[in-house]
Amino acid sequence: MCGIVGIVGNRDVAQRLYDGLKRLEYRGYDSAGICTIDHGKLERRRAEGKLDNLARELAQDPLHGTTGIAHTRWATHGAPTVSNAHPHIVGPISLVHNGIIENFKPLRDELIAEGRKFESETDTEVVGHLIAREVEGGAAPQDAVAKVLPRLIGAFAIAILFRDHPDLIIGARMGAPLTVGYGEDENYLGSDALAVAPWTQKIAYLDEGDWAVIRRDRIEIFDRENRLVEREIVESGASSAPVEKGNYRHYMQKEIFEQPIVVAQTLQSYVRPFEGEVALPVGDLDLSSVNRVTIVACGTSFYAGLIAKYWIEHFARVPVDIDVASEFRYREPVLEAGGLALFISQSGETADTLAALRHARAEQQRIAVVVNVPTSSMAREADLLLPTHAGPEIGVASTKAFTCQLAVLAALAANLARAKGRLTPDDEAAIVGHLQEAPAAMNAALDHDDEIASMAHLVVPARDVLYLGRGPEYPMALEGALKLKEISYIHAEGYAAGEMKHGPIALIDDNVPVIVLAPSGPLFEKTVSNMQEVRARGGKIVLISDAKGIAEAGEGCMATIEMPQVHPLIAPLVYAVPVQLLAYHVAVLKGTDVDQPRNLAKSVTVE
Ligand code: F6R
Numbered sequence: 001m002c003g004i005v006g007i008v009g010n011r012d013v014a015q016r017l018y019d020g021l022k023r024l025e026y027r028g029y030d031s032a033g034i035c036t037i038d039h040g041k042l043e044r045r046r047a048e049g050k051l052d053n054l055a056r057e058l059a060q061d062p063l064h065g066t067t068g069i070a071h072t073r074w075a076t077h078g079a080p081t082v083s084n085a086h087p088h089i090v091g092p093i094s095l096v097h098n099g100i101i102e103n104f105k106p107l108r109d110e111l112i113a114e115g116r117k118f119e120s121e122t123d124t125e126v127v128g129h130l131i132a133r134e135v136e137g138g139a140a141p142q143d144a145v146a147k148v149l150p151r152l153i154g155a156f157a158i159a160i161l162f163r164d165h166p167d168l169i170i171g172a173r174m175g176a177p178l179t180v181g182y183g184e185d186e187n188y189l190g191s192d193a194l195a196v197a198p199w200t201q202k203i204a205y206l207d208e209g210d211w212a213v214i215r216r217d218r219i220e221i222f223d224r225e226n227r228l229v230e231r232e233i234v235e236s237g238a239s240s241a242p243v244e245k246g247n248y249r250h251y252m253q254k255e256i257f258e259q260p261i262v263v264a265q266t267l268q269s270y271v272r273p274f275e276g277e278v279a280l281p282v283g284d285l286d287l288s289s290v291n292r293v294t295i296v297a298c299g300t301s302f303y304a305g306l307i308a309k310y311w312i313e314h315f316a317r318v319p320v321d322i323d324v325a326s327e328f329r330y331r332e333p334v335l336e337a338g339g340l341a342l343f344i345s346q347s348g349e350t351a352d353t354l355a356a357l358r359h360a361r362a363e364q365q366r367i368a369v370v371v372n373v374p375t376s377s378m379a380r381e382a383d384l385l386l387p388t389h390a391g392p393e394i395g396v397a398s399t400k401a402f403t404c405q406l407a408v409l410a411a412l413a414a415n416l417a418r419a420k421g422r423l424t425p426d427d428e429a430a431i432v433g434h435l436q437e438a439p440a441a442m443n444a445a446l447d448h449d450d451e452i453a454s455m456a457h458l459v460v461p462a463r464d465v466l467y468l469g470r471g472p473e474y475p476m477a478l479e480g481a482l483k484l485k486e487i488s489y490i491h492a493e494g495y496a497a498g499e500m501k502h503g504p505i506a507l508i509d510d511n512v513p514v515i516v517l518a519p520s521g522p523l524f525e526k527t528v529s530n531m532q533e534v535r536a537r538g539g540k541i542v543l544i545s546d547a548k549g550i551a552e553a554g555e556g557c558m559a560t561i562e563m564p565q566v567h568p569l570i571a572p573l574v575y576a577v578p579v580q581l582l583a584y585h586v587a588v589l590k591g592t593d594v595d596q597p598r599n600l601a602k603s604v605t606v607e
Helices: 015-025 049-062 104-113 126-136 143-149 251-257 259-268 301-315 325-331 350-364 400-419 425-446 449-458 473-490 495-504 525-536 547-553 568-590
Strands: 003-008 033-040 041-048 067-073 087-091 094-102 154-162 169-174 181-183 188-189 202-205 211-212 217-220 293-297 320-324 339-344 366-371 382-386 464-469 491-496 512-515 539-544 557-562
Touching: 003 015, 003 033, 003 094, 003 154, 003 169, 015 067, 015 259, 033 049, 033 094, 033 154, 033 325, 041 049, 041 094, 041 154, 049 126, 049 400, 067 094, 094 126, 094 350, 104 126, 104 154, 126 143, 126 154, 143 154, 143 169, 143 211, 154 495, 181 217, 188 211, 251 259, 259 400, 259 425, 259 568, 293 301, 293 325, 293 350, 301 320, 301 339, 301 473, 325 350, 339 400, 350 366, 382 400, 400 425, 425 557, 425 568, 449 539, 449 557, 449 568, 464 473, 464 495, 464 525, 473 491, 473 512, 491 495, 491 557, 495 525, 495 547, 512 525, 512 568, 525 539, 525 547, 539 547, 539 568, 547 557, 557 568
Parallel strands: 293 320, 293 339, 339 366, 366 382, 464 491, 464 512, 512 539, 539 557
Antiparallel strands: 003 067, 003 188, 033 041, 033 067, 087 094, 094 154, 154 169, 169 211, 181 188, 181 202, 211 217
């Protein structure tokens, strides 16, 4: 989602600000801009669309100045036009903002009633006017910010430049991440450590309600009560080297192919293959006392949670409630004190999931977090932190983070089962053995890439596509449909195979491809029956199964994709590969922007 970069520097900053935005590009955005202070004037360049457009603006009309702020915007209030793009300039100040100001309407009405003129449709400009009003009335920058922040309701991170103070940026955080970076005779601000990585590794994460006064030679941080506070300075460890695509055409393709390695890497932290044991870093969290698990996540991470529900209930016999994060708080869930609440997130910053985590904490839940960004807000607020080791995921559509989440969740299910006395050492060793087989099986699945590429044209003309699965392959069907929607813009839905006859089968005709995920095994025959119901109505089936399943039910299908024969536990990890590849190749044939699909953001920091 929106990205923020700021430099209070000792030499021209525009190019470096642009480079910082480039490093934040993966978050998704639809316009961008930079503002600097040049000889007592606020100067800015803004552009719609990709950063290349901003680069052209800068090339035509370069920006100078040693202090500046920059922003990539993912539109919330107002279309992604130049006039809505940040930075906004209001009189003597300029600002950028990530998040949403929920009470912008009454504030805007108040400002309009005073005769203030707005140039954009954004909620951000309201903050600009509030601060400008104070500064124009004679307040010092610090006093102006301290006065305005308590008036803002919502989740936001902001950075402000003051025309008459060329050695100053003020940044503030409430609900959206913001980091300050400590340099040599320069200091920085960024929405994550990656933004400032080439300039410094010494960073501090602002806490909720904090605001920072950044000058060239010092940074002062204040809490929400305006008390001067110290925040720990840590080594960020973020790489300054851009993540490369290597020989791959897209980041998403690279990330799909990295899965066997990163899943193996992730498993290393959670299983002891020689001992045949799962080993989660549970610390003093007593898993044997867990009688209910509440899982909360969004999007692809939510589907990983749905699969975990099957596993936890199957192995540990512990009931699992699961919610999409945006519904969780508002449906007033009944949470017994001491329950385990499990949050799953690639970014660790998704606003809905973070708010749900805080709600669960207030309801006395113990908080477990499966997260890919170890420095994220969710990671920092967890009682039990279960990191995935997928490495930076740049493609907006999640792939490797998802399969790494599954690896962690399978180990968690087994650990919980052991703690609940539901697993013999032999059963545990067998689970560890199956998990260890996953990377090789995923490799075997990747071997079908060419075949999937050459059948993708069968799906390209479709207006609608259905995905069917049973058991843990039902959430995989949901995930397959989401991947296709996200990057190819073809409408797709996932259904539990047995649900087809209760309604969705009415959609079937010979223009609707139906992708069936059906590893051979106990549920296979039933899925095949549902498949026959589709076929009898002219539906065109793509069957994804193993050799045994294809031999039994492949005849008459429009296409088949053969997966290795695997244990049901790891089938979701393996079957993730063909659905990702299918979505990828369809999108490539359609010529869409695979890594940055329209309207989507990588880290969704607004509710
Ligand atoms: C889909 C996708 C999204 C995310 C969702 C949650 O490919 O990437 O659905 O899964 O926005 O994001 P995280 O996992 O960062 O909380």
